[in-house]
Amino acid sequence: MSKLLVVDDEIDIREFAKNFFKKRGIDVFTASGGEEAFEIATNEAPDLILMDVRMEDITGVDVLKKLRDNGSDVKVIMVTGVEDDSTIREAESLGILGYVHKPLVLDELQKIVLKELENLS
Amino acid sequence: MNYFTISSLLIFITSVVIGLVIFIKGKNRSLSRVWLLFCLAVAIWGIGGYNISICSSKVKAIHWWRISTCGIILIPVFYYHFVNILIESKNKNFLRFVYILTSLFIGICFLKEDFIGELRFVFDQFYWPYWWGRKSVLFLFFFLFYYGFLLLFTFYKLTYLYFSSSGFKRNQFKYFIIGSLVGWIGGESNFLPTFGLNFYPVFNIFIAIYTGIFAYAIVKYRLMDITVAITRTSIFIAVYSLVLGIPFFLAFGWQESLQRVIGDKWWLAPLITSTVLATAGPFIYLYIQRRAENALFQEQKRYQSTLRQASIGMGRIKDLNRLVNLIVHIVTRTVRLEHSIIYLYDKNSGDFSYAASRSRQVRFHPQQVINGKSFLVKYLSQWHNPILYDEIKQRTQDYGDRTLAHLEQELHDLEASLVIPSFIEDKLQSLIVLGEKVSRKPFTNDDLDVFTILANQSALAIENALFYDDMKQTHEQLFKAEKMATIGTMADGLSHQINNRLHALGFIAGDVLDTISLKRDLPMSEELREVFVDVEHALTRIQDNVTKGGEIVRGLLKYTRKGEEGFTAVELDKLIDAAIEMTQFKIKAGAMTVIREYGNEIPKIKGNFTQLQEVFFNLIDNAFDAMAQRRAELQEEGFKSIIKVNAKYEGGKFIDITVTDNGIGIKDDDKNKLFTPFFTTKVSSKKGTGLGLYVIRKLIEENHGGKVYYVSKYGEGTVAHIKLEAIT
Numbered sequence: 001m002s003k004l005l006v007v008d009d010e011i012d013i014r015e016f017a018k019n020f021f022k023k024r025g026i027d028v029f030t031a032s033g034g035e036e037a038f039e040i041a042t043n044e045a046p047d048l049i050l051m052d053v054r055m056e057d058i059t060g061v062d063v064l065k066k067l068r069d070n071g072s073d074v075k076v077i078m079v080t081g082v083e084d085d086s087t088i089r090e091a092e093s094l095g096i097l098g099y100v101h102k103p104l105v106l107d108e109l110q111k112i113v114l115k116e117l118e119n120l121s
Numbered sequence: 122m123n124y125f126t127i128s129s130l131l132i133f134i135t136s137v138v139i140g141l142v143i144f145i146k147g148k149n150r151s152l153s154r155v156w157l158l159f160c161l162a163v164a165i166w167g168i169g170g171y172n173i174s175i176c177s178s179k180v181k182a183i184h185w186w187r188i189s190t191c192g193i194i195l196i197p198v199f200y201y202h203f204v205n206i207l208i209e210s211k212n213k214n215f216l217r218f219v220y221i222l223t224s225l226f227i228g229i230c231f232l233k234e235d236f237i238g239e240l241r242f243v244f245d246q247f248y249w250p251y252w253w254g255r256k257s258v259l260f261l262f263f264f265l266f267y268y269g270f271l272l273l274f275t276f277y278k279l280t281y282l283y284f285s286s287s288g289f290k291r292n293q294f295k296y297f298i299i300g301s302l303v304g305w306i307g308g309e310s311n312f313l314p315t316f317g318l319n320f321y322p323v324f325n326i327f328i329a330i331y332t333g334i335f336a337y338a339i340v341k342y343r344l345m346d347i348t349v350a351i352t353r354t355s356i357f358i359a360v361y362s363l364v365l366g367i368p369f370f371l372a373f374g375w376q377e378s379l380q381r382v383i384g385d386k387w388w389l390a391p392l393i394t395s396t397v398l399a400t401a402g403p404f405i406y407l408y409i410q411r412r413a414e415n416a417l418f419q420e421q422k423r424y425q426s427t428l429r430q431a432s433i434g435m436g437r438i439k440d441l442n443r444l445v446n447l448i449v450h451i452v453t454r455t456v457r458l459e460h461s462i463i464y465l466y467d468k469n470s471g472d473f474s475y476a477a478s479r480s481r482q483v484r485f486h487p488q489q490v491i492n493g494k495s496f497l498v499k500y501l502s503q504w505h506n507p508i509l510y511d512e513i514k515q516r517t518q519d520y521g522d523r524t525l526a527h528l529e530q531e532l533h534d535l536e537a538s539l540v541i542p543s544f545i546e547d548k549l550q551s552l553i554v555l556g557e558k559v560s561r562k563p564f565t566n567d568d569l570d571v572f573t574i575l576a577n578q579s580a581l582a583i584e585n586a587l588f589y590d591d592m593k594q595t596h597e598q599l600f601k602a603e604k605m606a607t608i609g610t611m612a613d614g615l616s617h618q619i620n621n622r623l624h625a626l627g628f629i630a631g632d633v634l635d636t637i638s639l640k641r642d643l644p645m646s647e648e649l650r651e652v653f654v655d656v657e658h659a660l661t662r663i664q665d666n667v668t669k670g671g672e673i674v675r676g677l678l679k680y681t682r683k684g685e686e687g688f689t690a691v692e693l694d695k696l697i698d699a700a701i702e703m704t705q706f707k708i709k710a711g712a713m714t715v716i717r718e719y720g721n722e723i724p725k726i727k728g729n730f731t732q733l734q735e736v737f738f739n740l741i742d743n744a745f746d747a748m749a750q751r752r753a754e755l756q757e758e759g760f761k762s763i764i765k766v767n768a769k770y771e772g773g774k775f776i777d778i779t780v781t782d783n784g785i786g787i788k789d790d791d792k793n794k795l796f797t798p799f800f801t802t803k804v805s806s807k808k809g810t811g812l813g814l815y816v817i818r819k820l821i822e823e824n825h826g827g828k829v830y831y832v833s834k835y836g837e838g839t840v841a842h843i844k845l846e847a848i849t
Contacts, residue, residue: 012625016632023639054617081620082613082674085731102624103671105664106631 002117005029005046007037009055034058049076123246126174128325133167135329136160139336159199165192174247182248190230197267198223201275249314287561289511296338304331364402368395424455425571432578441586445477453479459556462487496528501542508540541572543580616674627667630660690725700737719768727846732820739813740780747784775844787833
């Protein structure tokens with residue numbers, strides 16, 4: 001079973017994202033912040049991470065950086081809101097699959113995520 | 122030596138001097154040539170009269186009378202010719218006839234002894250012809266034709282022209298008419314002894330005055346109002362005959378009585394009186410003159426004082442528009458003018474643009490712009506003086522100068538009788554163009570003085586108002602900038618928050634929708650299914666709104682952030698490529714044609730590529746929507762959506778880029794709302810956010826220091842004009 005980690009400080013996002021992907025037989029983990037995300041990423045080794053860029057106490061780019069610093073090559077899709085170009089470029093330089101804009105259309109997200117996870121199996 | 126000697130000598134001297142001076146000044150060739158001939162004819166009479174008055178023998182007198190008669194014959198002829206040129210008469214036949222007749226008479230004068238008639242010794246001073254001696258019919262005919270018919274005929278022409286003229290010309294004709302009257306009193310009265318009336322030729326001196334008046338009217342452009350001239354002269358003569366006359370009478374008339382009263386030192390009385398009177402004279406003269414002129418020019422003085430007061434009050438008005446309207450209003454009303462217009466210097470174009478006008482006519486369409494390089498502006502900048510149209514016209518005629526002719530044409534086009542410049546530190550700031558006075562009277566020197574004061578005061582007031590406007594604008598800009606800075610920082614956090622809410626909302630709706638679609642096939646009652654359909658619809662609407670909300674948030678953010686990339690050299694062609702690429706998601710290939718009309722010579726643009734790409738994407742996107750709307754609304758057969766992109770660079774700072782479409786166009790009512798945020802006219806299916814143009818303007822004008830505006834006609838299409846800085 002593919003593993004997906006959703007990193008977002010919004011409880012609603014975590015709940016409904018989990019709901020949504022579970023229906024497609026995906027093992028969904030959620031993390032509300034940087035520490036938690038790092039922990040799950042290390043322990044559970046997810047196949048794909050959906051990472052919010054701007055969170056309450058930390059940015060997604062920083063989490064990504066920490067992961068990469070620890071040698072993780074996990075696949076990451078960034079979820080960006082209204083961030084400026086430089087943040088996105090920094091994330092890109094750290095190696096990401098791509099990014100999706102908030103607010104997103106679930107259909108599209110589903111396509112992207114499923115495609116990535118299918119590629120794995 | 123007698124009075125006649127002196128007056129004749131004076132005639133000779135003045136006519137020779139005046140004739141030559143005007144001939145040498147030579148403004149109007151043909152006029153001054155005839156004028157010289159006229160003066161020489163008068164001079165012949167002058168020198169003849171002088172010799173007649175001093176010669177003792179009858180033989181010599183006959184000789185001089187013959188010479189003088191030549192002058193007498195020629196004077197009315199040249200006078201007629203002179204007036205003929207003055208009134209620009211085209212009829213030369215009568216003139217030719219008169220000249221032929223004149224040469225006949227001159228011949229007769231020398232050949233036929235009895236033409237002049239017998240001479241008799243009159244007034245115990247000199248010999249004078251006596252017509253009754255020979256009763257020469259020829260002489261009578263000569264007198265009646267020349268000094269009767271020809272003079273009246275010429276005089277009639279002058280007066281006729283006087284009434285049909287206006288302004289400066291009218292005043293000039295007035296001088297010629299009064300001059301003529303003076304001269305002919307002098308001339309005709311000299312004939313009285315000839316026909317047996319023993320009236321001493323005391324008015325002979327008038328002939329000298331007559332040439333003087335004519336000369337003044339020819340030479341001077343700004344003629345004193347003739348009423349003033351006459352009043353001043355009369356007062357001068359009256360005052361000085363008293364000043365000089367009283368001591369004179371004291372000295373000669375009352376010498377004996379004075380001697381009786383004062384004794385040996387009687388002469389002290391006239392001396393002291395003359396000293397006192399000579400000192401007081403100028404003051405008395407000025408006092409009487411002022412009183413007389415006050416009475417004469419009540420009306421003029423009244424409006425002059427009104428204007429002076431108005432010009433002082435103007436400084437208090439800070440609203441430019443009100444101020445210029447007030448100026449034209451005051452001028453037109455108080456002076457009673459046909460119209461007045463005020464033009465203000467425009468820093469951006471260097472021209473003078475229309476600011477306000479007043480006219481007695483309902484349909485009055487003043488010229489909108491006076492070119493900064495026009496002859497008028499050049500002339501005023503050089504001379505700093507008001508310009509009178511009549512004066513320029515006269516000088517153009519007199520000198521045939523090309524520049525003056527252009528200037529005249531410009532004034533004519535402006536319908537200007539008078540143009541008053543006003544300056545701020547030697548820089549021409551505004552022009553007040555005045556039409557004719559309703560009374561058709563000329564502008565006097567006093568008028569010009571008052572207008573100049575008014576213009577300078579108004580210049581200060583205008584400067585003041587401009588400064589005030591400027592300050593207000595700066596203030597507003599500062600305020601806006603401050604507000605924007607606050608909003609900018611706030612917007613960032615705020616939009617993040619809103620976006621996250623929208624995101625969550627979208628997620629929730631999306632997930633529920635997903636669940637519904639997965640469970641659609643489960644068995645359920647019809648009622649329940651209907652509920653599911655309703656819920657599904659509602660959730661779809663929520664999703665749509667979430668998407669739109671997200672777009673708005675992103676649109677708003679675009680202008681609160683300045684581009685971080687900095688400016689580079691942007692190639693227009695690549696920019697258009699990139700913008701078209703962005704539209705590919707929405708616009709199917711072949712749905713519209715983009716034609717690039719600019720050439721390779723267009724320099725690169727100084728700007729931020731991403732931002733400019735956004736701008737041109739929006740422009741093309743808008744154009745496409747407008748064209749789609751036209752297609753839908755007008756249903757024209759064979760309509761093709763065409764966008765033309767053109768660019769022009771003619772030196773200077775900016776490249777002018779135009780994006781032209783043949784879409785539906787912009788309604789007049791919507792034109793001033795174009796750049797208002799959240800304003801959209803796009804039809805509901807493709808509803809815009811209403812931020813496109815707002816963002817474009819922010820990006821172009823605030824981030825790039827450029828300019829963007831639209832020219833559009835509803836039902837025909839729209840042209841977007843964009844000015845962007847060139848890299849040269």
